[in-house]
Amino acid sequence: MARLKVAVLISGRGSNLQSLIDACAAKDFPAEIALVISNRAAAQGLARASHAGIATATIDHKAVADRAAFDAALDRAIRASGAGLVCLAGFMRLLTPGFVAAWRDRMINIHPSLLPAFPGLHTHERALAAGCRFAGCTVHFVRAETDTGPIIAQAAVPIRTDDNATSLAARVLEAEHRIYPLALRWVAEGRVRVVGERAAVAGAEAPDGAMINPAG
């Protein structure tokens, strides 16, 4: 089986990266991580990748002239790795429209909310402030506007009586670690099509009931 080569872009601790590393460790998983790229040399996720024997690169955004130069370096590194898919995993840099267009429908992201609710930062604080009873997370194809794009999978996560942003973030993160590998599997198996800016997953079954829901 030819496995889909993936580049994972991180900026920090890389907990979602770890869930992808763990998934790719299974012999029958249809993707493998060819390269982990960080814009920060101190990102803890780089150590996770090295520990798993995965090539890493740091492209310091402070060392390049501008966003376009950064994204050009990013693009070169990804292509050199042979990756056919980009996974954003806590990558905290805005990408240029040109880069996003170049990887259209070949770049996915995970966001800690039930999009289109709460794009952007501080999602858990905002969900708690709104009195929501459900939070969640979303894996989606990346479009130029932040946290938009065809939705591949979502998980809904109940908000508890005594939740604060930290406890809620921890619970949502568990769901993130379930749905990101799941969505990557579907994409790598070639089962995800984008039609009319909606993602359809052929024959996808959510593994643990209705709280995870693949795109149909």
Next chain:
Amino acid sequence: MARLKVAVLISGRGSNLQSLIDACAAKDFPAEIALVISNRAAAQGLARASHAGIATATIDHKAVADRAAFDAALDRAIRASGAGLVCLAGFMRLLTPGFVAAWRDRMINIHPSLLPAFPGLHTHERALAAGCRFAGCTVHFVRAETDTGPIIAQAAVPIRTDDNATSLAARVLEAEHRIYPLALRWVAEGRVRVVGERAAVAGAEAPDGAMINPAG
């Protein structure tokens, strides 16, 4: 046990009204419907109420001078019924700020989305167009701005591969029929407090798992 008297406001078929009628039929339910008011004489919900032996009133919005006059008539009818709580159940009239203020924290509504996502009309069409994998419904205290106010309960409802707005609406409606009586019970039991524009439900347990989630 003194049961809380409730006025239910409708405009149409009254399926959520029916779920409240059915709940109130139980001897140990802490609320009873004192009056059902419609702004349309032809509303099917009026027949449901009459069939259950509940008093009804029609206040024709075309027969009054303006919104203020309509809401004044509404207020008189509700107070005359002895109701201490107003339940909006598919009531399709905007209420004046004065009326909303008069019934602050004593008026609840059910809305077919996971608020704050998709306030307003055509929620299911909009959720499908956004590629959401979860829809849902919300019971909340009413504030002047449409479909805002402290959230008492929500249910998350998976969106299926082959859903259209009609099939999704039907599935969400089942959830509405579960959470509206549940939220009414909590309010009638005096267990719901509004603090800082968030609703807290003392000791509430969701009856069928995480897909219904009471305010904490």
